[in-house]
Amino acid sequence: MDSEKRREILDKKDFLKGTFDDLMGHRVVEIVRDHIVTEIDLKPIHLQPFGLVHGGVYAAMAESAISYCAFYSHKGKWAGVNNNTNFIASAKKGKLTLKAKPIKGGKRSQLWEAEIFNGEKFCAKSSVRLTNLDVK
Amino acid sequence: MDSEKRREILDKKDFLKGTFDDLMGHRVVEIVRDHIVTEIDLKPIHLQPFGLVHGGVYAAMAESAISYCAFYSHKGKWAGVNNNTNFIASAKKGKLTLKAKPIKGGKRSQLWEAEIFNGEKFCAKSSVRLTNLDVK
Amino acid sequence: MDSEKRREILDKKDFLKGTFDDLMGHRVVEIVRDHIVTEIDLKPIHLQPFGLVHGGVYAAMAESAISYCAFYSHKGKWAGVNNNTNFIASAKKGKLTLKAKPIKGGKRSQLWEAEIFNGEKFCAKSSVRLTNLDVK
Amino acid sequence: MDSEKRREILDKKDFLKGTFDDLMGHRVVEIVRDHIVTEIDLKPIHLQPFGLVHGGVYAAMAESAISYCAFYSHKGKWAGVNNNTNFIASAKKGKLTLKAKPIKGGKRSQLWEAEIFNGEKFCAKSSVRLTNLDVK
Numbered sequence: 001m002d003s004e005k006r007r008e009i010l011d012k013k014d015f016l017k018g019t020f021d022d023l024m025g026h027r028v029v030e031i032v033r034d035h036i037v038t039e040i041d042l043k044p045i046h047l048q049p050f051g052l053v054h055g056g057v058y059a060a061m062a063e064s065a066i067s068y069c070a071f072y073s074h075k076g077k078w079a080g081v082n083n084n085t086n087f088i089a090s091a092k093k094g095k096l097t098l099k100a101k102p103i104k105g106g107k108r109s110q111l112w113e114a115e116i117f118n119g120e121k122f123c124a125k126s127s128v129r130l131t132n133l134d135v136k
Numbered sequence: 137m138d139s140e141k142r143r144e145i146l147d148k149k150d151f152l153k154g155t156f157d158d159l160m161g162h163r164v165v166e167i168v169r170d171h172i173v174t175e176i177d178l179k180p181i182h183l184q185p186f187g188l189v190h191g192g193v194y195a196a197m198a199e200s201a202i203s204y205c206a207f208y209s210h211k212g213k214w215a216g217v218n219n220n221t222n223f224i225a226s227a228k229k230g231k232l233t234l235k236a237k238p239i240k241g242g243k244r245s246q247l248w249e250a251e252i253f254n255g256e257k258f259c260a261k262s263s264v265r266l267t268n269l270d271v272k
Numbered sequence: 273m274d275s276e277k278r279r280e281i282l283d284k285k286d287f288l289k290g291t292f293d294d295l296m297g298h299r300v301v302e303i304v305r306d307h308i309v310t311e312i313d314l315k316p317i318h319l320q321p322f323g324l325v326h327g328g329v330y331a332a333m334a335e336s337a338i339s340y341c342a343f344y345s346h347k348g349k350w351a352g353v354n355n356n357t358n359f360i361a362s363a364k365k366g367k368l369t370l371k372a373k374p375i376k377g378g379k380r381s382q383l384w385e386a387e388i389f390n391g392e393k394f395c396a397k398s399s400v401r402l403t404n405l406d407v408k
Numbered sequence: 409m410d411s412e413k414r415r416e417i418l419d420k421k422d423f424l425k426g427t428f429d430d431l432m433g434h435r436v437v438e439i440v441r442d443h444i445v446t447e448i449d450l451k452p453i454h455l456q457p458f459g460l461v462h463g464g465v466y467a468a469m470a471e472s473a474i475s476y477c478a479f480y481s482h483k484g485k486w487a488g489v490n491n492n493t494n495f496i497a498s499a500k501k502g503k504l505t506l507k508a509k510p511i512k513g514g515k516r517s518q519l520w521e522a523e524i525f526n527g528e529k530f531c532a533k534s535s536v537r538l539t540n541l542d543v544k
Contacts, residue, residue, distance in 0.1 A: 015185055018180055019181070019183055019184055019190070020181060020182055020184060020190035021184070021190075022181075023181045024159075044154050045154065045155070045156060045158075045159045046156055047155055047156060048156060048157070048200065048203065049151055049152060050213065052215070054156035054157075054199065055195075055199040055203075055216045055219055056160075056192055056195050056196020056199045056200065056219075059191075059219055060190060060191070060192020060195065060196060061192070063191040063192045063195070064184065064190070067184065067191075068185075079186075079188070079191075079226070080191045081222065081401070082220070082221070082222050082354065082401065083192075083195055083219075083221045083223075084218070084220045084221075084356070084492060085218070086217065086218050086511075086512075086519055086535065086537075087216055087217050087219075088512045088519070089512075090215070103494075103496070103530075103533060104496045104497075104530075108403075108407070109353065109381075109403060111496070122512075125511060127494065127535075129494075131380075131381060217517065220492070222375075222383055222399065222401075224375070224376045239358075239360065239394075239397060240358075240360045240361075240394075245489065245517075245539060258375075258376075263356075263358065263399075265358075265537070267516075267517060271516070271543075287457055288457060290452050290453065291452075291453070291455055291457055292453060292456060292464060293456070293462075294453075295431060295432075296464075316426055316427075317426065317427070317428060317430075319427055320427055320428060320429070320472065321423055321427055321476075322487075326428035326471065326472070327467075327471040327487075327488045327491055328432075328464055328465075328467050328468020328469070328471045328491075329428060329464075329468070331463075331464050331468065331471070332462060332463070332467065332468060335463040335464045336462070336464065339456065340457075349458065351458075351460070351463075351495070351498070352463045353494065353495050354492070354493070354495065355463055355467055355491075355492075355495075356490070356491075356492045356493075357467065357492075358489065358490050359487070359488055359489050359490065359491075362487070
């Protein structure tokens, strides 16, 4: 599949329709080679019982954003093998904004990092290791 | 808050109502001191665009289950500071079942592990480090 | 290289001679398929300035033990791509004993875990992800 | 202990004498508040049996450098509770240079990151979580 084709797939409005991202209201706002920005508008559904954004929301944002940008940027179908998310500060409302980029490229395996902000507040940092499912 | 009280809070039917767990259909099926079992019945909303369970679902299950069981088992309000999830095998449908227990106790900080299965298949393993927000 | 040959390489007395393991006094005491036990007799050289065993000693033990046992047990040359070590309790003297086993096998990538004890005391747990350098 | 005192302790020529850092030839070349640079001149003792720098060397460098700089920069005695090291590229000879800084401060717990280079080559990235042993 060439990069034109992969771009088309991601550009389709319904790429994320009905997925876990759709459930979370997670949307891609910018994607170029090896760089992606995504957002979530926080609602009560994103919180845990104590009123803070659930840790799984940060981990899931990173997992998605990084997988999609790897798929967009590099040949193959990429899946996370590890997601290591550090929670830096809590958030309650407003918007979460994620930016991600690779720190190690490669055809078989890649390592990416994502930073997630709530306005000016640095809330979470994830590193996600991806493997290329098309390499046997 | 004594353990009786914490137990009551968790036993309330609406403890998870409207939260991210509720959104995911994540339910506690067994909870005793330092041991919790939780489940999700998989539906299309749990998948990523390639048809596999989204990595964030595993990470979020572990984050919730471990936080709730720490709250249930130990004084204080516990929040995750790190969630490290390894994806072992993929799942598509059926049920995810999680079991978690601490590998290091403590009043200020704890380290727990969770294993998540799809039937007989071992799908993910998470370690979650918690901090006690009530210790200043 | 067949398993007989790999076994011979590891059985040679000088396999670790002059390496970082030799420097640390790290020795293999038992190795079979997918199971390894290693030890270090603690000396002042293993400590950090505050008198406790240096965290790097635990991480290095896990890295070595797991790599060697993967090499012993599975075709290919295996190298760590990630080493995640949690420090559970501190140690000062006596002996460190490590046991490791895989939690996910595979020809391209494996995930192993190691537990390190100082007598009865559980001191550290590592997970190490390996990649097979012979798979292109 | 005030910062003047802590600085004096670290400035003493024999602070690392006889420790694991000394064994590895690990030296501090620059230390200011929340920033440290350290080095190792690579020798055969730093290698594993296949001739590459042992993964434990990177993990240990990060563990030390980050602990010392936290001790230098912040009140209290700081110990690592987690060391997560990603291996990006291998090294064989020359010099390893590490730079570290915190990504989350705090009196009880801190999260730092270190990057390790072999000349121009980015070899490893570690995140180390520290806890303040003086906070009960």
